[in-house]
Every structure is written in C-alpha cells, then in structure tokens.
Amino acid sequence: MDVRLTDEQELLRRSIREFAETELRPHVREWDEAQQFPPALLTKFAELGLMGIQFPEGYGGAAMSSVDYCLCIEELARVDPSVCLSVAAHNGLGAAHIFMFGNEAQKQQYLVPLAKGEKLAAWGLTEASSGSDAASMQTRAVRDGESWVINGTKQFITHGKTGDTIVVMAVTSRAKGSRGISAFIVERGTAGFRAGKKEDKLGMRASETSEVIFENCRVPASQLLGTEGQGFINALQVLDAGRIGIAALAVGLAQGSYEAARSYAFERKQFGQPIGTFQSIRAKLVDAATRIEAARLLTYRAAAMKDDGQRTTLEAAMAKLYSSEIAVRVAEDGVQIHGGYGFVKDYVAEKYFRDVKLTTIGEGTSEIQRLVIARQLL
Numbered sequence: 001m002d003v004r005l006t007d008e009q010e011l012l013r014r015s016i017r018e019f020a021e022t023e024l025r026p027h028v029r030e031w032d033e034a035q036q037f038p039p040a041l042l043t044k045f046a047e048l049g050l051m052g053i054q055f056p057e058g059y060g061g062a063a064m065s066s067v068d069y070c071l072c073i074e075e076l077a078r079v080d081p082s083v084c085l086s087v088a089a090h091n092g093l094g095a096a097h098i099f100m101f102g103n104e105a106q107k108q109q110y111l112v113p114l115a116k117g118e119k120l121a122a123w124g125l126t127e128a129s130s131g132s133d134a135a136s137m138q139t140r141a142v143r144d145g146e147s148w149v150i151n152g153t154k155q156f157i158t159h160g161k162t163g164d165t166i167v168v169m170a171v172t173s174r175a176k177g178s179r180g181i182s183a184f185i186v187e188r189g190t191a192g193f194r195a196g197k198k199e200d201k202l203g204m205r206a207s208e209t210s211e212v213i214f215e216n217c218r219v220p221a222s223q224l225l226g227t228e229g230q231g232f233i234n235a236l237q238v239l240d241a242g243r244i245g246i247a248a249l250a251v252g253l254a255q256g257s258y259e260a261a262r263s264y265a266f267e268r269k270q271f272g273q274p275i276g277t278f279q280s281i282r283a284k285l286v287d288a289a290t291r292i293e294a295a296r297l298l299t300y301r302a303a304a305m306k307d308d309g310q311r312t313t314l315e316a317a318m319a320k321l322y323s324s325e326i327a328v329r330v331a332e333d334g335v336q337i338h339g340g341y342g343f344v345k346d347y348v349a350e351k352y353f354r355d356v357k358l359t360t361i362g363e364g365t366s367e368i369q370r371l372v373i374a375r376q377l378l
C-alpha cells in the first residue's frame, strides 16, 4: 500500500494552490459579502480543466482521476470553500449525473458545454418538505405524447438561478415509490422553468442557492436522463461519488482554517510570549493537524477505490462524515485561537467557521451518513 501522491499529483496540487492564492485569496471577502459567484471565474476554472475535472477529454473534460479531483477540490476549499462548493456541485452533481447515466447524444449535447465551462450545471433533488427523505418528493413529471410535463418546486438548489442546465428528479409513477422517480435534463430558457427565492445564507455565500420552480414545464422525451423509474437510484449513485468531493472540500477547508490559526498563534503575543507556545493552544493545533491527516487519508482511500472501479457507498459516507465533523471542530478551534479577532471579519477564521457547517448538511447530513454506514456495516 502506497499512500504517497505521485510527482504529477504533487505538481497538480502546487499549481491549483498557486492559482487559488493568486486568483481567489484577494477576493474571498468581497465575494462573500456580494453573495455572488463571480462569472469571470468560470473561464479561469475552465482553462485549468476545473469545470470537467473527471470527464474524458472526448467530452471536453480534463480526464483526471478521483484522487486528482480531491486534490483540486481541497486546494480551492483551502482558500475559498464557497467558490469551491460551486465547482464541486457543478462537477459532482449535475454534470456527473449526465456523465454517469446519459446516453451518447445527451453527453455530446449537454455534458460537453458543461465540462468546457461554457455552461453551469445544477442538480435538483431536495424539496421544501423532502430533504433527507428525498424519495417523498412531490415534483411530478407526466408523459404527454412525445414530451414530459414537469410540475413542482425544488429547494436549496446550488446554481438554481445561475445554472444553465439542471438535472431534476421527479415522480413519474407514485405507486412505485422510490422506483417511480425519474431524472430529466432541463435547460434555462425552457418555458415553465424559473428560479424562485435566492437564499440569504450563513456561509458558502459566494455559491448561489435558490428555489427552482417548474410550472407545466414541457421537455421532449429525449431529455429523460437514464431509464424511467431509475432516477432516484441513480441519484444515490451520484451522491456516493459526490460525497467524496464534499469530504475533500471539508479537508481543504479544515487545512485552510488550521493554517490561519497556526500563523496567528505565532504572531499574537500575550503574557510576553506567542500564544502558540502555550500548551493548550499547541494541543488544539496538534489535534487539528492529526484529525485533518486522518480525514485526508479516509477521503483518498474512497477516491482511490472509486478510481479502481469499486463501489464506495460505505467509504464515501465514512469519509464525508468524518471529514465534515472534524472540519467543524477545526474551524471552531480556529476561531478560539484567534480570540476576539476570530469573531470579526478582518480575519478569515470567522468565514471558515460559517462556511464549514454546510459540509455536515449538504449531500446528506451527518445523521444520514451514519444511517448509510449502519446499513452497510450492521
């Protein structure tokens, strides 16, 4: 077993880190306050292959592995978790669903512009009354000749307002329960498809999150994604992979928060010495570094298994659960180490603390990860 990265992977990490330091770091606060994903970033991300990280070159992607994907996500999240969430949702949900279950014509038509960063993806599973219990969704799609007519409202959709192409899950046969849900591709501009309320969020504010409304939205039968009735099952498979991305995001966020706290601990003096020389501050930093390393290894293991073509339901859930929970701890200790300065916006500690909470909620809460793990283990 070799847990070292290859030279190419180290180079990839360095180049994404350099990009994030130069292109993201100076704007983190401004984007957070504006609550807007800067559209100009899409082109820059696309130039680096970050809008189609794992998709084959034939579909406009960068053909990187799942471990490489984690490195990219980690390095973006280390500097700006919020912008990184948009990259992860685009790659790991909307575009991934089309790549995993689309037919060749759908991949050419919809995936290629997404992977090239010409368009932005969204993915609609959650509704106001169905989050963890996503299969109890109300959104319906009814077949009408050569079309499907979609009605319903999706909640908390990343890029619900700004996304160009959305994959939406809808009930096509109520009697069949979770096996009566299908996925559809809908493009912005389709009559009957519009964004609703944009959320004003605690954290991850540069990543736009909105309601999405379908009112007699008619799409041709060719926009059914995957097999009719398999949409929910496929969504769970998308989430198995997506959760590895959220685990990597949590690792990167924790790393950024830890580095900020470590620097501060050796700048800030109290009682005539740097606070980083006090044992209880050192213990926080040591625990953070150890937890991050453990989370990183769990995440890379899940990614390596995915690269190996193995099923990762258990490993992805473990990686997501552990990484997000330690990241919350690390970000909280980051604020504590900054004292009062951790509570104000002049320092990044408070932003990591706000952003991190999403990682224990999005793509399945910690409680749901424990349910998934229990089902696999027990």
Ligand SMILES: Cc1cc2nc3c(=O)[nH]c(=O)nc-3n(C[C@H](O)[C@H](O)[C@H](O)COP(=O)(O)OP(=O)(O)OC[C@H]3O[C@@H](n4cnc5c(N)ncnc54)[C@H](O)[C@@H]3O)c2cc1C
Residues within 6 Å of the ligand: 089, 093, 122, 123, 124, 125, 126, 128, 129, 130, 131, 132, 133, 155, 156, 157, 158, 159, 201, 204, 209, 358, 361, 362, 363, 364, 365, 366, 367, 368, 371
């Ligand atoms: C910023 C952001 C971006 C998002 N992006 C997307 C997106 O792009 N697409 C999308 O489809 N969704 C998205 N979501 C939705 C997200 O996946 C859901 O919020 C999440 O799955 C939780 O669902 P919920 O909010 O309805 O909470 P609920 O399901 O109502 O859960 C409330 C609480 O009850 C607990 N709970 C629920 N069921 C159980 C159980 N069986 N056992 C124990 N505890 C339980 C939960 O863990 C949680 O603590 C996003 C959410 C946010 C905040």
